Amino acid sequence: MSEMHHIAISTRALDLWYGSFQALRNINVSIKDGIITSLIGPSGCGKTTLLRCFNRVNERYGNVRTSGTIELLGKNIYDPDISLIELRKSVGMVFQRPNPLPISVYENVVFGLRIHATDGKPHRDELDAAVEKSLTEVGLWKDLKDRLHDRAVGLQLEQQQKLCIARLLPLKPEIILMDEPCSALDVEGTRGIEELMFALKGRYTIVIVTHNMAQARRASDECIFMLLGELIEHTRTGDLFLNPKNPKTAEYIEGRYG
Numbered sequence: 001m002s003e004m005h006h007i008a009i010s011t012r013a014l015d016l017w018y019g020s021f022q023a024l025r026n027i028n029v030s031i032k033d034g035i036i037t038s039l040i041g042p043s044g045c046g047k048t049t050l051l052r053c054f055n056r057v058n059e060r061y062g063n064v065r066t067s068g069t070i071e072l073l074g075k076n077i078y079d080p081d082i083s084l085i086e087l088r089k090s091v092g093m094v095f096q097r098p099n100p101l102p103i104s105v106y107e108n109v110v111f112g113l114r115i116h117a118t119d120g121k122p123h124r125d126e127l128d129a130a131v132e133k134s135l136t137e138v139g140l141w142k143d144l145k146d147r148l149h150d151r152a153v154g155l156q157l158e159q160q161q162k163l164c165i166a167r168l169l170p171l172k173p174e175i176i177l178m179d180e181p182c183s184a185l186d187v188e189g190t191r192g193i194e195e196l197m198f199a200l201k202g203r204y205t206i207v208i209v210t211h212n213m214a215q216a217r218r219a220s221d222e223c224i225f226m227l228l229g230e231l232i233e234h235t236r237t238g239d240l241f242l243n244p245k246n247p248k249t250a251e252y253i254e255g256r257y258g
Helices: 047-053 057-061 085-090 103-114 124-137 157-171 187-200 215-221 237-241 247-253
Strands: 007-018 022-034 037-039 066-074 091-094 174-180 205-209 220-228 229-236
Touching: 007 047, 007 174, 007 205, 007 247, 022 047, 022 066, 022 205, 022 220, 022 229, 037 047, 037 103, 037 187, 037 215, 047 057, 047 229, 057 066, 085 103, 085 205, 091 157, 103 124, 103 215, 103 229, 124 157, 187 215, 205 215, 215 237, 220 237, 229 247, 237 247
Parallel strands: 037 205, 037 220, 091 174, 174 205
Antiparallel strands: 007 022, 007 066, 220 229
């Protein structure tokens, strides 16, 4: 029996324009919760744009227009009563290059808790517990428990990227978006992040943009292939690579373009 998954993210008739350029065309997709879904396709196909729709971070870039709906956990994120602050707490984002804040490891992890505290300052015990729990979840506690007051920018790149993931966790996100999180890392660092993704899935829904098809095959349960702003195929990863339904998917996988 396969596990039943609810839908974490669904889009209907989603279009997006940067000025007069249409970057996404009629995207209809349902992404299941608790699994890892990869977005793949050649450069400029719209995969990062789609990823950034899920926490409305595209809107920071100005001159962006969208139509259609995006539902996260059953709620349209374009509804007028949606708080962007709350949305971005429940949908965390990790970027291509690790971007720890130029402060201590400890202060990186509690940064979100301090900003979002509604009833006065969080208690020190609460912060300490959050740091230990988050660093344990990303596999850094053992290495960093005696270095909590070191500057985060002095860590190895893989540790920095794991710290950026740890920084999201105290806010209790349900979805973690990753935009090519391994592109700045070596083979060992990449393996470390992929192993962390496996450890986090189930508790979190993970959506990853990757240029690396070997990574998509290794690290994701389902795969979405995009081309020229359109969603071409979305299925289980093994099926997409071994038995693609669309000839365009087959051409991409065989390396004929992109």
